[in-house]
Amino acid sequence: MTTQxxxxxxxxxxxxxLGRVEFDRPHTAEGDPAAGRALVQGLHAIDEGGEPSDISLSLGLLAPRAPYFDQLVLDxxxxxxxxxxxxxxxxxxxxxxxxxxxxxxxxxxLPEVVADKALRLQALDTDITHVTLAxxxxxxxxxxxxxxxAGHDARQPTLFISExxxxxxxxxxxxxxxxxxSTCAAKGSTLALTAEVHPAGLTSALVVSTVAEVMFAGAVLLQTIKTRDAWLGLFKKHGWQVENATEVTAVNHFELPMADKSVQIQTQFLTATTV
Ligand SMILES: C[S@@+](CC[C@H](N)C(=O)[O-])C[C@H]1O[C@@H](n2cnc3c(N)ncnc32)[C@H](O)[C@@H]1O
Incomplete structure (x- = not known):
């Protein structure tokens, strides 16, 4: 991956x-709802021009995503x-x-992210004994x-989230x-992730290269964008049954100019259980 x-x-x-801390979100009785803001103290999401990003642009994407994953954890x-x-x-x-x-x-x-998060967690005045960073x-x-x-017990059910x-x-x-x-997901485990989805009828490789060209000056930052059916097939192949597979839960991510039309790329939320 390039430096850019x-x-x-x-x-x-x-x-x-930074966006997620702007929302009023649930927490458990023992949870620390204030820690999220403390954890991101001093981060500014500096953009390529050297300026702090306008995080308000991301709030529309996070508005359905954050509660979706929060609810999965609570469930x-x-x-x-x-x-x-x-x-x-x-x-x-x-x-x-x-x-x-x-x-x-x-x-x-990634190691550098985990190292920084570890320092930030240690600096907080909150219990972190139940948090393992890997x-x-x-x-x-x-x-x-x-x-x-890291001490994960593959014999016990786990919620895996990937946002x-x-x-x-x-x-x-x-x-x-x-x-x-799949190899460490005991029966009763759940896997939920956000999947970038393009409409059927397009070639995924062409969608990915167009994103690189149009949005990132040729750098392939967004690497996996598939049709919904391809995502469902991938889950099935690895032993995961997507819940409510006929019902799409999603947020529109961005529009991509391709040939003579605009193509909607969605972030779909897929939750699956072990078969
Ligand atoms: C857009 S961020 C989302 C972070 C978090 N899930 C959230 O919603 O706030 C994507 C995360 O994936 C991590 N990531 C990207 N590529 C990775 C890789 N090859 N191995 C491990 N982590 C990776 C990044 O470091 C980053 O923290």
Whole structure:
């Protein structure tokens, strides 16, 4: 990945966290709803012009996304799930917001992000004993092995969430991630992720290259965009049954000029259980 792409990813990571703290969100009785803001203190989501990003632009995307994943965590806790794995967690505060007796949260991200998050967590005046940070590169590492080293128990049901990660991974790495998660997902586990979706009838590779050209001066930052059917097929192939597969839950992400028309790219929210 180029330096420019890394900078853009850093900006987007920070925009997500800075945007989410603007919402009035639920928390558990033992959770710390204030920690999210403290966790992102000093982050400015600097854009390529060196200026703080206008995070208000992202609020429309986060408005349905944040509550969707919040509710999944609350539902999992209510169902007795004791392990929550956040894949590509960035500065997500859910481990603190949804702290719950007997529940361990595993936040996975790139080493430099995990290192910074660790420092930020240690600086907070809040209990972090139930939070395990684990460094990973989904392009090279085996997620199940990383989780096992971090203390995840593959025999117990887990909620795996992945918000706004898959689009930044190559398709082969997304597939490896789904396959890897399957190997450590006990019966009763749930996997939820955001999936970038283009309309049927287009070639995914062409959509991805057009995004690079039109939006990122040729850099392939958004790497995985598929049809909904392709996403559903991928889940099925790796042992995941998508809930309410005929019902689309989504937010419009951006419009892409392709040939002589404008194509709507959606972020769809897919939640699946082990078959
Ligand atoms: C847009 S951010 C979203 C962060 C978080 N899920 C949220 O919603 O606030 C995407 C995250 O995925 C992480 N990520 C991207 N590529 C990765 C890789 N190859 N391995 C591990 N993490 C990766 C980034 O570092 C970043 O924190």
């Amino acid at each position: 792409a890394e900078q853009t990813l850093t900006m987007i990571r920070e925009v997500c966290a 999992a806790l209510a169902a007795g799930t004791r392990q929550i794995v956040n894949l590509g967690a960035g500065y997500d505060d859910r481990a603190l917001r949804f702290r719950h007796p007997g529940v361990q949260f595993f936040d996975l991200d 460094a990973v590169d989904f392009a090279t590492d085996d997620v199940a092995a990383v989780l096992a080293r 706004h990660l898959a689009l930044f991974l190559q398709p082969s790495d997304v597939e490896r991630l789904l396959a890897g998660v």
